[in-house]
Amino acid sequence: MEGKIFVITSGKGGVGKTTATSSIGAALAMAGKRVAVVDMDIGLRNLDVVMGLENRIVFNIVDVVQGKCKLSQAAIKDRRINNLFLIPASQSDNKDVFKSEDMVRLGKRLKEEFDIVLMDCPAGIERGFENAVAAADEALVICTPEVSSVRDADRIIGLLYARSITPKLILNRINPAMTANGDMLNHEDVTDVLSIELIGLVEADDNVIVASNLGKPLVMINDSKAGQAFIRIAMRLDGHEDIPIQVPKSGSTFWRNIGSKLGFK
Amino acid sequence: MMNYTTNKTMPVKLKGVGDGLRITIDPTQSLDLLKEDIGKIFKNLGHLAINAKIVIDPGENGTHKELISTLGKYLKNTFDVGSVSGLSPKRSAPEERIRQHDINHSWEHYRSDVLMLAGRIRSGQKVSTKRHLVIMGDVNPGAEIFAGGDILIMGSLRGAAFAGQPDKEDAIVFALDFRPSLIQIGGFVGTGAGPSKLKIAEFAHVEKDIIVVEDYLKTNPFGKMPWPDKR
Numbered sequence: 318m319e320g321k322i323f324v325i326t327s328g329k330g331g332v333g334k335t336t337a338t339s340s341i342g343a344a345l346a347m348a349g350k351r352v353a354v355v356d357m358d359i360g361l362r363n364l365d366v367v368m369g370l371e372n373r374i375v376f377n378i379v380d381v382v383q384g385k386c387k388l389s390q391a392a393i394k395d396r397r398i399n400n401l402f403l404i405p406a407s408q409s410d411n412k413d414v415f416k417s418e419d420m421v422r423l424g425k426r427l428k429e430e431f432d433i434v435l436m437d438c439p440a441g442i443e444r445g446f447e448n449a450v451a452a453a454d455e456a457l458v459i460c461t462p463e464v465s466s467v468r469d470a471d472r473i474i475g476l477l478y479a480r481s482i483t484p485k486l487i488l489n490r491i492n493p494a495m496t497a498n499g500d501m502l503n504h505e506d507v508t509d510v511l512s513i514e515l516i517g518l519v520e521a522d523d524n525v526i527v528a529s530n531l532g533k534p535l536v537m538i539n540d541s542k543a544g545q546a547f548i549r550i551a552m553r554l555d556g557h558e559d560i561p562i563q564v565p566k567s568g569s570t571f572w573r574n575i576g577s578k579l580g581f582k
Numbered sequence: 583m584m585n586y587t588t589n590k591t592m593p594v595k596l597k598g599v600g601d602g603l604r605i606t607i608d609p610t611q612s613l614d615l616l617k618e619d620i621g622k623i624f625k626n627l628g629h630l631a632i633n634a635k636i637v638i639d640p641g642e643n644g645t646h647k648e649l650i651s652t653l654g655k656y657l658k659n660t661f662d663v664g665s666v667s668g669l670s671p672k673r674s675a676p677e678e679r680i681r682q683h684d685i686n687h688s689w690e691h692y693r694s695d696v697l698m699l700a701g702r703i704r705s706g707q708k709v710s711t712k713r714h715l716v717i718m719g720d721v722n723p724g725a726e727i728f729a730g731g732d733i734l735i736m737g738s739l740r741g742a743a744f745a746g747q748p749d750k751e752d753a754i755v756f757a758l759d760f761r762p763s764l765i766q767i768g769g770f771v772g773t774g775a776g777p778s779k780l781k782i783a784e785f786a787h788v789e790k791d792i793i794v795v796e797d798y799l800k801t802n803p804f805g806k807m808p809w810p811d812k813r
Contacts (some may be wrong), residue, residue, distance in 0.1 A: 414680055468724045471705035510722055510740070 319430040320351075326477075326484075328426050328469030330440030336525055336535065338437040339367050340544060341457075342535040344409035344551030345433050353392060353431040355404045358439040359414060362406035369532020370395065370403050379407040382419045385441035388426055394486040398534065402431070412444040425450025433554075439538070442476060448578040450477065456484040457516065462491055462493035462502040467510055474513055475526045485516040487550060492521050493567035504564065517550035519543050520565035592662055594619040602635030609640045616649075617656055622662045631657075633664040640668070664749055692812055695731070703727060704740065714746075714813070723763060732756070732813065742766075751788045756798060760784035 327340045335358075342354040355378060356364035365371040376391040388404075395401040404427075407414070415475040427434045436453060440447035450456070456477050464522040470486075477484045488504050496500035498554070508515050522543035528535040536551075542565070549560050593616060594609035605623075624631050640646040640654060645668060654666030661682055697711040698718070705724025709715065715729035718736045724743035727733060732753050733745045739757035744762040746753025751768035758781075765772040765786045772786065772793030783798040 341782050468705045468722075471724060475704035475707055510720075512720075523673070 320431045321433055321455065322424055322428060322453050322529065323433065323455050323457055324438050324449050324482075325435060325459060326438035326446065326449065326459045326473055328440065328442060328465070328473040329466045332459050332466050333519075333525075334459050335363050335367050335437055336529065336543075337457070337459050337519075337550075338435050338486060339364060340535045340547035341551045341554070342433075342435050343395075343398055343401055344548040345396045345435075345555060346395070347536065348555055349400070350432040350555065351400045351402075352428075352433045352435065353402045353404055353427055354437065356406035357436050357445060359406045360408065360411045362408050362438050364394075365403060365405045366458075367529045368395065368403055368534070370405075371532075372430070374405045376408040377405045377425075379410050379414055382415060382423055388430060390542065392430075395534075397537070400454045405459065409558045412439070412448065412538045415444075415448045419581065420451040427452075442472065446473075446476075448481060450482070453482060454483045456465040458485055458489050458513070459489050459510075460507060460511065461489050462496070462504070462507055464502070467502070467507055471511055474511060485514045486499055486582070487517045487519060488509055488515065489519045490496040490521040491518055491565050493565040496565075497567050500554065514560060517546055517555055518548075518562055518564060544579045556576065594623060596623050599633070599637065602637060603631075604637045604639055606641065607649075607653075609644070609646045611745070613649070616653065620653065620657070621660065623658070627661075631661040631663055633662065636663050636666045638666060638668055638799045697729075704743075721757075721762075729753070741746065745786075754785050754787045754803070756785040758783050760786075760787075760795065765795075767793055 325334050325341075327334050336488065338354050342352045346352040354364060354368070356362050358364070359379065365374055370393050375392050376386040378391065380386045380561055381388050381391045391578070392402040392404050424434070436449045438449035451462065458470050458473055458477070460466050474484055487509065488507055496503045504518055520542045522541055524538050524541035525535060525543055528538055528541070528544075535541055536548050538544050546563070549563070552560050583636040583789035593611040595606040595608070597604045603618065636654075636657060638650045640649065646807050647668065647707070650666070650668045657663045657666055674691065696714045696716055700718040702719045703709055703717065703721045704726040706727045709717070709750070710728040712730040714731035714734070716734045716736070717727070720737040720751070721727060721735055721739045721741040722745070723740045724742070727741065728744045728747055730747055731745070731750060733743050733755045735757035738761060738806045739755070740761045740763065743755045743762050744766040746754045747766075748767045749768050751770065753767050753796050755762070755765055755767065760783070767786065770788050770791065770793050772800060784794050784795050785801075785803070786795045787803070
């Protein structure tokens with residue numbers, strides 16, 4: 318069976334595309350899928366660092382497209398999770414090195430090799446976005462509950478529709494306490510404006526920073542709320558659409574404050 | 583309807599009109615002759631004249647107020663008529679024409695002057711028309727809509743709206759949920775004071791060179807128009 322290519326995009330930078338790509342990729346691989354995560358941010362590669370694979374890069378995606386190596390040589394196998402592969406970006410080229418046709422051709426080869434391909438799209442709506450979207454079958458739009466992020470996501474959604482791709486929404490970095498106080502947009506405000514299918518709500522979680530610094534997959538940290546949310550998103554993408562979307566809730570801040578004073582997490 | 587018409591050479595004619603009687607007189611004739619003729623006719627009417635509503639029509643030239651009031655007194659005293667008045671002044675030609683429009687349902691033959699869209703206008707999208715613009719759906723922040731005439735949003739307006747472009751200052755911008763980031767009507771720009779947070783139907787229009795936003799249902803800007811007219 319032929320695989321499927323998802324592009325993970327947002328328009329705005331710093332909203333969690335790379336974290337989402339690595340986490341969803343890892344979760345799908347743990348569920349038994351053969352997964353490739355592809356860093357499309359040519360010139361500003363990050364995904365390898367977040368996944369802790371930066372020391373193992375020999376070839377990259379530009380080498381594959383230019384025929385300098387085979388696809389299998391550029392795909393780095395994760396040693397902790399079976400079936401998870403990273404195709405890193407080049408750090409020395411820029412986005413103009415590809416054309417959309419190159420990506421369509423590469424996409425076909427990736428779909429032959431892997432069940433699921435996740436493309437980590439760069440920020441912006443220029444060449445890098447065009448390339449990342451060119452080969453995609455589906456799109457996941459990452460958005461944080463901030464007005465600027467919502468506006469950029471809205472623009473991206475319009476561009477994806479124009480390419481006949483119906484995107485799904487992941488709302489990332491929700492702060493339940495701020496939402497409860499009315500200091501942050503709630504997920505209904507966001508879905509109201511963006512009006513696309515919501516596939517997951519992810520709470521802001523310090524473990525994300527810990528995991529990315531350690532190069533450890535977030536989904537392998539058991540008490541990470543964000544990690545668990547990404548696992549549920551991966552399951553929904555894998556056909557388990559009946560898993561309910563959990564709205565992050567703040568516990569009693571009083572007890573949590575006391576708990577943290579006493580050294581509990 | 584009654585129709586008593588005297589000899590054509592006579593200076594007075596009588597006609598039953600609606601709920602009263604109309605006397606057409608020749609104002610060039612002497613008052614005595616007129617009184618005599620009117621007297622003859624009203625004698626024939628007998629009790630029909632009592633309390634009748636009389637309109638005296640002195641013809642095309644002038645109003646002849648004095649003549650009408652003199653004849654009026656005479657009629658009231660002699661025949662107990664109810665009221666006597668001259669003809670009400672004629673309506674102006676343009677008003678007459680507009681009323682005719684209404685009666686003839688002129689809009690039935692009128693080609694649509696509206697661009698009507700359904701759906702959501704997203705950030706970065708731009709809708710532009712020389713006509714009026716109706717959107718059944720929402721306009722997201724970051725979207726821009728331009729119209730030569732009015733803009734009506736059957737949903738929430740959060741983007742920028744430019745109505746009456748380039749110089750139609752009587753255009754309006756209406757939305758069921760009015761929260762635009764910018765409004766321009768003709769050459770007037772409205773920013774600054776944030777939109778109200780109430781989810782009520784509001785509209786913006788230009789009043790004394792300032793863009794004013796008001797509750798649509800309370801203000802009811804077009805409810806006071808006496809007859810429907812195309813916009």
